[in-house]
Amino acid sequence: MDVQKKINEWLTLNREQAIRLLKRLVQERSITGLESSAQAVIIEKLRELGLEIDIWEPDFTELQSHPYFVSPRSSFTDSANVVGVMKGTGGGKSILLNGHIDVVPEGDPKQWEYDPYGADVVNGKMYGRGTTDMKGGTVSMLLAIEALQALNLPIKGDIVFQSVIEEESGGAGSLAAILRGYKADVAIIPEPTSMKIFPKQQGSMWFRLTVTGKSAHGGTRYEGVSAIEKSVVVIEKVRDLEVLRNSRIDDPLYQSIPIPVPINIGKVSGGNWPSSVPDQVILEGRIGVAPEEEMEDVKREFEHYIGNLGEFDDWFVTHPVEVTWFGARWVPGTIDLKHEAMTLLENNYKKVRKQNPVIEASPWGTDGGLFTKVAGIPTIIFGPGTTEVAHYPNEFIILDHMMEAAEILANMMVEWCNMEDES
Amino acid sequence: MDVQKKINEWLTLNREQAIRLLKRLVQERSITGLESSAQAVIIEKLRELGLEIDIWEPDFTELQSHPYFVSPRSSFTDSANVVGVMKGTGGGKSILLNGHIDVVPEGDPKQWEYDPYGADVVNGKMYGRGTTDMKGGTVSMLLAIEALQALNLPIKGDIVFQSVIEEESGGAGSLAAILRGYKADVAIIPEPTSMKIFPKQQGSMWFRLTVTGKSAHGGTRYEGVSAIEKSVVVIEKVRDLEVLRNSRIDDPLYQSIPIPVPINIGKVSGGNWPSSVPDQVILEGRIGVAPEEEMEDVKREFEHYIGNLGEFDDWFVTHPVEVTWFGARWVPGTIDLKHEAMTLLENNYKKVRKQNPVIEASPWGTDGGLFTKVAGIPTIIFGPGTTEVAHYPNEFIILDHMMEAAEILANMMVEWCNMEDES
Numbered sequence: 001m002d003v004q005k006k007i008n009e010w011l012t013l014n015r016e017q018a019i020r021l022l023k024r025l026v027q028e029r030s031i032t033g034l035e036s037s038a039q040a041v042i043i044e045k046l047r048e049l050g051l052e053i054d055i056w057e058p059d060f061t062e063l064q065s066h067p068y069f070v071s072p073r074s075s076f077t078d079s080a081n082v083v084g085v086m087k088g089t090g091g092g093k094s095i096l097l098n099g100h101i102d103v104v105p106e107g108d109p110k111q112w113e114y115d116p117y118g119a120d121v122v123n124g125k126m127y128g129r130g131t132t133d134m135k136g137g138t139v140s141m142l143l144a145i146e147a148l149q150a151l152n153l154p155i156k157g158d159i160v161f162q163s164v165i166e167e168e169s170g171g172a173g174s175l176a177a178i179l180r181g182y183k184a185d186v187a188i189i190p191e192p193t194s195m196k197i198f199p200k201q202q203g204s205m206w207f208r209l210t211v212t213g214k215s216a217h218g219g220t221r222y223e224g225v226s227a228i229e230k231s232v233v234v235i236e237k238v239r240d241l242e243v244l245r246n247s248r249i250d251d252p253l254y255q256s257i258p259i260p261v262p263i264n265i266g267k268v269s270g271g272n273w274p275s276s277v278p279d280q281v282i283l284e285g286r287i288g289v290a291p292e293e294e295m296e297d298v299k300r301e302f303e304h305y306i307g308n309l310g311e312f313d314d315w316f317v318t319h320p321v322e323v324t325w326f327g328a329r330w331v332p333g334t335i336d337l338k339h340e341a342m343t344l345l346e347n348n349y350k351k352v353r354k355q356n357p358v359i360e361a362s363p364w365g366t367d368g369g370l371f372t373k374v375a376g377i378p379t380i381i382f383g384p385g386t387t388e389v390a391h392y393p394n395e396f397i398i399l400d401h402m403m404e405a406a407e408i409l410a411n412m413m414v415e416w417c418n419m420e421d422e423s
Numbered sequence: 424m425d426v427q428k429k430i431n432e433w434l435t436l437n438r439e440q441a442i443r444l445l446k447r448l449v450q451e452r453s454i455t456g457l458e459s460s461a462q463a464v465i466i467e468k469l470r471e472l473g474l475e476i477d478i479w480e481p482d483f484t485e486l487q488s489h490p491y492f493v494s495p496r497s498s499f500t501d502s503a504n505v506v507g508v509m510k511g512t513g514g515g516k517s518i519l520l521n522g523h524i525d526v527v528p529e530g531d532p533k534q535w536e537y538d539p540y541g542a543d544v545v546n547g548k549m550y551g552r553g554t555t556d557m558k559g560g561t562v563s564m565l566l567a568i569e570a571l572q573a574l575n576l577p578i579k580g581d582i583v584f585q586s587v588i589e590e591e592s593g594g595a596g597s598l599a600a601i602l603r604g605y606k607a608d609v610a611i612i613p614e615p616t617s618m619k620i621f622p623k624q625q626g627s628m629w630f631r632l633t634v635t636g637k638s639a640h641g642g643t644r645y646e647g648v649s650a651i652e653k654s655v656v657v658i659e660k661v662r663d664l665e666v667l668r669n670s671r672i673d674d675p676l677y678q679s680i681p682i683p684v685p686i687n688i689g690k691v692s693g694g695n696w697p698s699s700v701p702d703q704v705i706l707e708g709r710i711g712v713a714p715e716e717e718m719e720d721v722k723r724e725f726e727h728y729i730g731n732l733g734e735f736d737d738w739f740v741t742h743p744v745e746v747t748w749f750g751a752r753w754v755p756g757t758i759d760l761k762h763e764a765m766t767l768l769e770n771n772y773k774k775v776r777k778q779n780p781v782i783e784a785s786p787w788g789t790d791g792g793l794f795t796k797v798a799g800i801p802t803i804i805f806g807p808g809t810t811e812v813a814h815y816p817n818e819f820i821i822l823d824h825m826m827e828a829a830e831i832l833a834n835m836m837v838e839w840c841n842m843e844d845e846s
Contacts, residue, residue, distance in 0.1 A: 202642055206697045217814070218687030218709040219625055219786035228688050228706075232655050264641030265651050266701055267694035274629045274689040274707040274750065281691065283651075286641040286698040327697065363642035391640070 003153065004351060007410045010147050011403055018143050018406070019121065019399060021045065025135040026119040026128040031105050032072070035079050035165045038101050038135075042082050042163045045142055049149060051084030051161065058165070058176035066179070068374055070170035070329050081173050082163040083182060086145055092156025092417045095341075096184035096377060097145075097409070098174060098367060099138035100167030103130035104391050111393035125396040132385030136397035137190025138163060140384055143406035144413060157417035160184050167367050170328045174367035178375040185421065186341040186378050187371045188409065192385025193362070195401055197349070199342055200253055200361040201368050201381055202261055203289035203332030207302065208282060209234060210322040211270070215279040224277030225315060227270050231281040233313050234306075234321055238263055238285075241305050249290060253361040260361065261288030284326075291334040291361060299325060330365025335378035341416060345380060348411040352404055382408075426576060427774060430833045433570050434826055441566050441829070442544065442822060444468065448558040449542040449551040454528050455495070458502050458588045461524050461558075465505050465586045468565055472572060474507030474584065481588070481599035489602070491797055493593035493752050504596050505586040506605060509568055515579025515840045518764075519607035519800060520568075520832070521597060521790060522561035523590030526553035527814050534816035548819040555808030559820035560613030561586060563807055566829035567836060580840035583607050590790050593751045597790035601798040608844065609764040609801050610794045611832065615808025616785070618824055620772070622765055623676055623784040624791050624804055625684055626712035626755030630725065631705060632657060633745040634693070638702040647700030648738060650693050654704040656736050657729075657744055661686055661708070664728050672713060676784040683784070684711030707749075714757040714784060722748060753788025758801035764839060768803060771834040775827055805831075 011018075021041070030038035039055075046053050058076040063069045082101075088094070106116035106129045114120045114127035121127075126136070141161060148155055160182055164173030211231045216224025242263040254260040263285060270281030289298050303323050310317035335342060337359075349357040368379035384401035434441075444464075453461035462478075469476050481499040486492045505524075511517070529539035529552045537543045537550035544550075549559070564584060571578060583605055587596030634654045639647025665686040677683040686708060693704030712721050726746050733740035758765060760782075772780040791802035807824035 204642065204698065217787060218685060218689055219627065219711060219788075221685040221687045222681040226688070228658065228691050231691075232658055235651065235655055258645040262641060262644040264644045264698065264700060265649070265694075266641055266697040266699050268651050268654075268701070268704065269692045271688075271690035271707075275627065275687065275709040276689050277687060278689055278691070284694075284697040288642060364640060365642075 003414055004411055006151050007147050007407055010150055011143065011407055014143070015403060018139055018403065019126065021142070022126060022131070022136055022139045022402070023119040025138065026126065026130050027117050029117050030101050030103055030130065032102050032166065032169055033079060035101050039080055039082050039163060042101065046082065046084035046161070049084065049146060051086050054083040055080050056180070058172060062179070063172055063176060066175060068175055068331060068370060069172060070327065071166060071172040072169050076165070079165045081165060081177055083177060084161045086155070086159040088155045088157045088159070088417055090156060091421055093419045093421045094157040094160065094184040095413055095416055096160045096162065096182065096187040097141040098162040098164060098187055098189045099134055099141060100165070100173060100367065101138070101163045102165050102168050103133065104168050107393060113394055121399070124399055126399060127394060127396045129395055131397040132192045132395050133390035134191050134383060134385055136385050136402045137192065137383035137405065140190050140402050140405040140409060144409035147406070147410045148413065153414055155413070155417045157421060158184070159413060159417065164367070171330065171367045171370050174370050175374065178370060183375065184377060186380070186416070187368065189366055189368050189379060189381050190383030190405060191366050191381050192387050192390045193381055193383050194387045195384060195405065196358040196360050197345060198360055198362040198381040199335045199337055200291035201333040201366050202291065202361065202363055203295060203330050203365045203369050204286045205289065205295060205298070205325055205329045206284065206286055206327040208284050208324045208326055209306065211281045211283065212319045213277065213279045216277040218275040218277060221277050227278045227281040230315060231268070231270065231283060234283065234309065235265060237309055237312060238265065251361065253359065257361070257363065261290050263287045289332045291332045293332060295331065331369025331373045332365060333368035333372040333379050335380055339378055340419070341378065341380060344412045344415050345382060345408070348408045351411065352407045426837055427834055429574050430570050430830055433573055434566065434830055437566070438826060441562055441826065442549065444565070445549060445554070445559055445562045445825070446542040448561065449549065449553050450540050452540050453524050453526055453553065455525055455589065455592055456502060458524050462503055462505050462586060465524065469505065469507035469584070472507065472569060474509050477506040478503050479603070481595060485602065486595055486599060489598060491598055491754060491793060492595060493750065494589060494595040495592050499588070502588045504588060504600055506600060507584045509578070509582040511578045511580045511582070511840055513579060514844055516842045516844050517580040517583065517607040518836055518839055519583045519585065519605065519610040520564040521585045521587060521610055521612045522557055522564060523588070523596060523790065524561070524586045525588050525591050526556065527591050530816060536817055544822070547822055549822055550817060550819045552818055554820040555615045555818050556813035557614050557806060557808055559808050559825045560615065560806035560828065563613050563825050563828040563832060567832035570829070570833045571836065576837055578836070578840045580844060581607070582836060582840065587790070594753065594790045594793050597793050598797065601793060606798065607800055609803070609839070610791070612789055612791050612802060612804050613806030613828055614789050614804050615810050615813045616804055616806050617810045618807060618828070619781040619783050620768060621783055621785040621804040622758045622760055623714035624756040624789050625714065625784065625786055626718060626753050626788045626792050627709045628712065628718060628721065628748055628752045629707065629709055629750040631707050631747045631749055632729065634704045634706065635742045636700065636702045639700040641698040641700060644700050650701045650704040653738060654691070654693065654706060657706065657732065658688060660732060660735060661688065664725070674784065676782065680786065684713050686710045712755045714755045716755060718754065754792025754796045755788060756791035756795040756802050758803055762801055763842070764801065764803060767835045767838050768805060768831070771831045774834065775830045
């Protein structure tokens with residue numbers, strides 16, 4: 001019996017235990033700061049698999065000085081990263097499998113048809129916060145490793161499994177894992193791509209624009225300058241910049257995407273009295289960073305553009321709009337489309353799913369950017385979760401996809417990890 | 424010696440005690456809810472003048488059912504209105520002198536060069552919160568009454584002095600005084616008009632517009648509909664409505680005013696995450712109501728206009744902008760330009776100041792609207808405070824103006840209150 005068939009049979013036999021594992025993970029509400037109980041489930045599984053386990057709380061002080069560090073918190077106490085290494089017999093290529101254990105909060109429970117932490121299985125889907133983003137992907141990775149072990153398949157290169165914290169708030173968990181020294185010849189992150197393969201990921205940064213007006217009584221509003229009306233100009237001009245930035249993108253991976261690197265203004269607040277002309281408005285948004293762009297270049301272009309708004313409206317000459325960069329930041333990532341790991345992933349995708357994979361550039365950043373830019377590890381994003389339901393009420397995962405992703409990963413790793421390591 | 428000269432001399436002699444009275448009033452921080460210590464100063468003065476005094480806390484439950492009632496609070500405990508009546512000898516026309524004792528908060532103390540409650544006198548100006556708006560006007564009224572008394576000038580009609588609460592939050596104090604039954608043939612309110620005479624006052628109402636979008640991830644913002652971008656459309660259309668409404672105004676009193684009845688959008692807030700397409704924006708503003716307009720007609724026009732935004736943008740057909748009326752509301756007021764009280768006020772203004780008064784329509788509402796619409800009392804707004812500094816840091820009053828306003832009022836009352844009452 002060939003390897004592919006063995007893997008398929010083992011996975012078929014172990015489907016129920018895989019679903020139970022996902023259920024246990026989803027039932028732990030691992031929002032930022034509360035990751036430990038879900039990590040405990042991971043640790044238990046890694047012990048069962050007999051991997052070399054490394055559990056540590058990232059060192060805030062050490063991370064703080066890193067240029068790529070962002071985090072909303074001031075300590076990682078009780079928020080440990082977990083790594084399990086399956087040592088190969090030597091001489092083969094290594095692979096890093098990374099998943100984040102943190103989930104975004106469930107939001108208004110009234111918008112959920114299912115208990116967000118109930119992990120109900122209905123018609124082949126499991127419902128709950130984190131099913132898709134990305135505990136299902138994590139189960140796919142663990143299943144793939146377990147299949148290789150259970151089937152006693154010889155593996156030369158190391159497999160490094162990581163369950164990290166804090167992806168949803170900027171990637172401090174993966175950054176800490178990189179700084180701890182974990183390396184590999186390639187990385188795969190099974191974020192919810194709806195089974196698409198993303199060799200490139202858009203990065204993004206948050207900006208804050210402070211627009212100044214001049215206060216006056218609303219009854220004589222002509223004596224003031226409304227920061228709300230000036231914000232309208234800023235919003236329109238930011239849209240023009242978005243058009244300009246996207247006009248430069250000719251990557252065929254972005255062919256079917258209406259706006260490859262959007263600039264989104266997500267928050268607005270200004271004024272403090274309905275009867276007063278508002279003298280300040282704050283706009284907060286996210287600027288997309290193309291996979292090949294440097295974040296510093298994008299900052300400079302944005303600041304330069306906003307600094308020149310006086311060309312369109314004299315007011316801004318004397319009252320320039322202030323730009324600040326704050327909060328979250330996701331680094332763009334990329335891997336060569338002809339990289340051997342890409343070829344293996346595509347081939348095994350075709351073998352398992354009997355169809356060609358969709359290969360696209362992701363519209364959002366992942367920790368993959370950190371692996372690319374900080375660790376120099378080519379990274380592919382490919383996972384079983386459904387993109388559309390990530391962060392939404394009634395988040396679910398299609399369980400067949402979770403099993404298929406595990407099968408693709410297991411088959412790919414058998415080939416990849418037995419390739420000669422030339423480094 | 425003629426009456427005018429006597430009044431002038433008495434006021435000159437009593438300038439210092441008038442400044443002391445203003446000082447004592449300004450030193451009491453009578454923001455909403457804390458009016459009692461300033462009212463105590465008023466009461467003491469009314470006792471000294473021997474007027475018939477009426478002190479009462481407005482009845483919240485009674486007021487609540489009145490169509491013109493608005494208030495941010497739920498009780499008037501410790502916030503009493505104060506009225507003092509100087510009975511005439513009978514048969515003459517009566518006059519109501521109304522001032523509000525409440526002041527707006529001082530705001531950021533760092534923006535003040537003087538202690539906001541220090542009542543410092545520098546170069547003929549007194550600085551402090553409430554000097555201009557409108558404790559200085561209140562002192563002018565009290566001085567005028569005291570002059571008539573001190574000089575033993577015969578007065579036929581009654582003079583009703585009112586020191587009310589809550590003008591700054593919608594006029595509940597004056598409404599309560601009206602409902603208590605106080606009436607007169609004319610009313611004067613010495614709000615800070617910079618010595619201009621306002622026979623007409625603009626009213627205003629607060630509206631809230633809820634603009635709906637469709638949420639999406641910022642990286643795929645084309646899958647959502649930004650409530651911020653839709654708000655831009657709403658803001659532009661509200662500006663068009665302002666143009667339309669003002670194009671109908673041909674009152675010569677508004678000739679020199681760029682926008683007679685402005686619509687001001689004073690507050691904006693929306694979205695909750697820089698990386699998400701915002702699905703709701705709330706705009707809060709103030710719509711000016713022309714002196715002759717009915718507030719209900721203005722509401723209907725505004726609602727109808729906002730309800731038809733779908734003509735300009737299909738989105739609003741399926742996602743109509745919601746209009747709510749909330750918070751403060753100031754009723755427009757008006758008096759016939761040929762009213763005898765207007766003529767007397769203008770004549771005495773000329774006699775005292777040796778120049779023609781500026782007669783305009785006010786850009787903001789006062790409690791005068793309530794006297795006009797609810798009590799049917801023709802009302803004139805004329806006072807010594809400086810319009811530009813009301814509600815601002817470093818608010819001040821020109822003390823000469825306070826004395827001149829007192830002189831004009833005293834002279835006018837001598838004539839008005841001795842006119843035959845034909846009613």
